[in-house]
Amino acid sequence: MMEVLQPGPMLTVQDRGRFGLRHAGVSAAGPMDAPAFALANALVGNALDAAALEFAGFGGSFRARVDCRIAVTGGTTEVRIGSRIVPSGEAHRARAGDEIHIGPLGGAVWGYLAISGGIAIEPVMGSRATHLRTGVGGVGGAVLKPGIRLPLGSFDPAGPCLAPVHPPRPDPDARAIRVVLGPQDDRFAPETIAHFLSDSFTVTPQRDRMAMVLDGPPLPALGGHDIVSDGTMMGSIQVPGSGQPIVLMAECQTTGGYPKIATVIGADLPRLAQLATGARFRFAAVTWEEAEEIWIAHARALRARLEALRPKPEGVLSSAYLLSCNLVGGIWPPEEVVW
């Protein structure tokens, strides 16, 4: 059991998402930053479909009711377990009764707290992910309130605390957010597409788990901003009549009636989600085939990162641990070297 004492903003239970029900109007939900979410679960030895907590800005405080392992990911932050100050990005042991405090996230918006065993609340339609807008999943379909006690699944209390042996991945902020044009790019004049791909956009405060509203050059659609509603995806960039593009995110609706000028590629969605409000960036187009290649490389690199986690030395610094560390380099997806 993990008790929520003081929840950070937007604290929700998430798992990988609710899949296979888009045709019934059910949003996938799931994490805003899927790789950070996967890392948190992997660090505490959970299966990747386990449920963990997502928060925005800072985590808040919790009390462990059993001995367990925890990991905080998403951005760098100070984690306090009892009287110990420990780093984010690796697993730590908490004892029954320990208070856990997760401070503000540095360099990120969305953070994750995974607990060994995973959060074992009852799944709704095959998933524990919270969809706030329709009140589905999680605990009562809502953000977690003080005093909620979250049941944990079974786990081996003697299991290791894992940490990455590679240094944290660099985050070159200046990198463009890559998109595939379409499905309705033909609703925009070539000069509008040119502005879309060369002018800068700003992340506005209108953002939540469902969408991010951007400020940028005007993007007038030919023939108006209403289309016959069709399917939408996380990453779809809708352009409503206001001209302010809306990027649909984890909790997005399944269909929409605005033209979609482009779609953010899967590999760059986590970076977009983690951009600070007020941050400026550009979009860059890649072809459909390139985007698929980038995704395949991204998925492989993530699996490699998770498989490369190693038990942390506990007590004495063991030479076995040091030997297990890859001190000369990391596994970087080729696309990240290029970019």
Next chain:
Amino acid sequence: MQTPAAPAPRILPCGDQALSFQIGKDIDAGANARIIALAAALDAAAIPGVMDRVPTYRSLLVRYDPETIRGAVLGARLTALYAELEVGAQGGRLWRVPVLYGGEAGLDLDSLAAEKGLGTEELIALHMGAEYRVYMIGFAPGFAYLGGLPEALHAPRLATPRQLIPAGAVGIGGRQASINSVAGPSGWRFIAGTPVRLFDPARAEPFLLQAGDRVRFERIDVPAFARLAERAAAGSPVISPEAA
């Protein structure tokens, strides 16, 4: 085989993990029937790497895993399935949905009738007299977009949406009709309410309607509404469809 009039499909990328197979630009029952048949054909083909599909008015969104199948290959498979598609003339399952006209949910019944120069009973007769087609499910869990609304009832959405419309509210938005599946904000005009829950995640079958189904509204009174609402709250679907 498809008729010569069948529109040529377009395959549109939706990022690196989805594509849209689009066969028209407008709301058209024939195109919608072909899309729903294509979704069924895709299910039957059980193509590895296909994760999810969303039939909409005139396009089929397909999510796929590029590590298993590439979009171009999937697009070609869809094109082949589409070319061999047999679209029957018969409609889908028929649902008879009980509704209470006016009442708490039907906020706009009288004002809409006045706006249209119709008596309230005339408006109700028009709404009840039509058979509707579920063009697609989207926007929210179990939310059905219904085509077939008589032209005399077409009504623009409100300039300012209302903040909270209850689940079960029966509305009109432009030339479409709907039944709200979840409570939430809406700019549609509402004339009735049904005790039936189109979406109940606690029910063994959380969703009732599916794309291609037919819907008719049947009038009930206040006591019947209360009785059926009680059954719905206890987890009963209340209604079941007549086979196509």
